[in-house]
Amino acid sequence: MFEEINKMKKAERFLDSDVLVEILLRIPAKDLLHLKRVCKEWLRVISSHSFAKAQLGRTEVALTGFILQEKFMWCNEDIKTVSYIPAETTSSIGVALACFSL
Numbered sequence: 001m002f003e004e005i006n007k008m009k010k011a012e013r014f015l016d017s018d019v020l021v022e023i024l025l026r027i028p029a030k031d032l033l034h035l036k037r038v039c040k041e042w043l044r045v046i047s048s049h050s051f052a053k054a055q056l057g058r059t060e061v062a063l064t065g066f067i068l069q070e071k072f073m074w075c076n077e078d079i080k081t082v083s084y085i086p087a088e089t090t091s092s093i094g095v096a097l098a099c100f101s102l
Contacts, residue, residue, distance in 0.1 A: 021045055025058055 024032065024045060032055070036043045045051055 025054055
C-alpha cells in the first residue's frame, strides 16, 4: 500500500518536473536568471546541463551580418570607418560562428 503511494507521488513529481521544464523553456534566457531564486527545484532545473542545451536550441540567433570597425574607439573622433558586411548564406554564418568560437 505504502509502496503504491510512494510510486504515485514520484510519478506526480516527475510529471510536474516535465511540465515545469516545458514552461521554463519558453521563457527568455535573461529572465531565467531571476527565476533561479524562486525555489531549489527551479534552480536545479534551470542550472542543469540538459536544460541549458535545450534552451540554447530553442533560442537560435539570426545573424544578418557583421559590423567592422577599422580603428579602436577611444573618443568620438577616433572612429575612422565603420562597415557593415551582410551575411550571404546560412552555411557561411555557421562557418563564421564555428571559427569565432575557436
